[in-house]
Amino acid sequence: MTSENSWYEAGARQRVAALLDPGSFAEFIGPEQREISPHLAIFDLPEQFDDGIIVGHGTLEGRRILVAAQEGRFMGGAFGEVHGAKLTGLLRAARTLGEPVLILFDTGGVRLQEANAGELAIAEIMRALVEARMAGVQVVGLIGGRAGCYGGGSLIAGCCSALIVSEQGRISVSGPEVIETNKGIEEFDSRDRALVWRTMGGKHRYLIGGADAFADDDVLAFREAALIVLAGNGRLDADVLEAEQQRLEHRLHRFGKAHDAIDIWTDIGVSEPTEIPGLATDEFLRRTTNKRETANGAR
Amino acid sequence: MEKLSFTMKPSTPATGTRARAIVGVVASGNLEVLLERNLPANICIIDIATAARGFAAVWEAVIEDFVTRRPAGGLHISINDGGARPDMVSLRLAQGVRLIEELEA
Structure with a gap:
């Protein structure tokens, strides 16, 4: 599904x-x-x-806001030294200015040609992000682009106050090809697009508390969702982290043996779980109301 | 990478007042075009960094065509090319001069 104002296409x-x-x-x-x-240039x-x-x-x-896109x-939207430094600088400015930040993720992770500089950038960004949050600044991630949000990008996303995702958005540390290469096609068939979206896509992430808001693939839908999310508090302290740790332990205990996302959707009580991937946003949200897990401002 | 530079004498100066504009993206078969209005109105300099070596003659033909057809005087145009075809290059250059004509948002 694409629209004139498609986030994915933009x-x-x-x-x-x-x-x-x-x-x-x-x-x-x-x-x-x-x-x-x-x-x-070294790699031509x-x-x-x-x-x-x-x-x-x-x-x-x-309302004044800082933004990175x-x-x-x-x-592939990958993080290199300069790319990373620009986001680190923005997050440090956010802390000083006390202004909220929107990060429009669209990334496969670290740029391999800049290996160590890219990895360092991820660590610096995560530190700057957490320091901004500790100072009371909200940092909201928006995910719905063609590269998804993978690798180091997903680690940064995991530090955000809240995440907004569309069906097209994918969030995962390892990408489909990485899992298949390391663990074999029996573990994960990267060419099975339905499997990829069922496992890493926006709907599944929203249902298991990996994202906090679900938006249509539309720039105005993302804008509306951002306004709603920014009205929250995005608190980060020891109590929030403790609560999230307990939720994740419970989630692992409850779903750790599941072989497919559909098993999880069945378990949380979604009616006709096999229909989830084909549902339009309104019907998807209606069917999953009060069924999904919610995160605690950390995930 | 191959670097090329062309200094052209376009017949028409760029219109509008915007100082700069950017269009496109560096990806396979695509290119980014950065336009800066900082030259005398009868000159257009186009600097190109391209991943595809050996196409200087094709670039020259596309740029000749561009400065003949479009108001490009006064513009310093910088291109990062990811191996775009000539039709894509023409399209991006046309988009660029159109964008720099527009009022500042």
Whole structure:
């Protein structure tokens, strides 16, 4: 399902423009500053002037907000040194300014050509994100792009106050091909698209508390969801972490032996669970009301 | 990567007042085009970094066509190319001059 305003089809700049109040976005370190990757030229690979991420500020219903958007079509939205540093800087600014952050994830994880610099960037981002949250800043992740949210990107997403996901969004540490390569096709057939979406897709993540809001594949639906999520508090303290730890232990105990997402949907009491992947958003949300697990501001 | 640079004398200056514009993305068969309005109105410089070596003559033909058909005077255009076909390059250049004509959002 795609629409004229499809989040999945849009590029990073289009998403930011449609998400924020019209004309409110101002970019930090724009493409004209040419802060490109210092690593790609060594591999004789093409560079992009913004290194695949846009950071800046704008307003959402008049409220000032910081935003980062990954371009999933440039190197799979992967994190390199500069790409990562731009997000780290934005999160540090958020802490200083006390302004909420939206991260528009669209990433396969770390850019392999920048291995250690990319891995370090992930660690720096996670630290900056948690420090911002400890200072009371909300950091909300939006996931619905073609690259999904994998690898180090999924670890960062796991640190967010809340996640908004569409059916097209996928969240997982290891991607389908990685699992198949390491564990064999019997464990995970990466070419089975239905299996991939059933296991990592937005609907399943929403049902097991891996995401907090479910949105249509539409930029305005993401905007509405962001406004609702930002109205929450996004608290992060020892009590929140303790509660989430207990929830995850319970979840592992309850579903750890399940072989397929459908087993889990059956267990939580969704009617006609095999129909879930084909349901439109309204019907999906209606059928799963009060059935899904909810996270505790940490996951 | 191959780097190419062309200095052209377009017949028409770029319209609008926007200082810069960017279109496209660096991906297979695609390219990004950054346009900056910072040159004399009778000159257009196009700098290209391309993953596909050996196509200088094709680039030159596409750019000749572009500066003949579109108002490109005064623009410094920088391209990062991921191996786009000539029709895609023409489309992105046309999109770029169109975007820089628009009022600042």
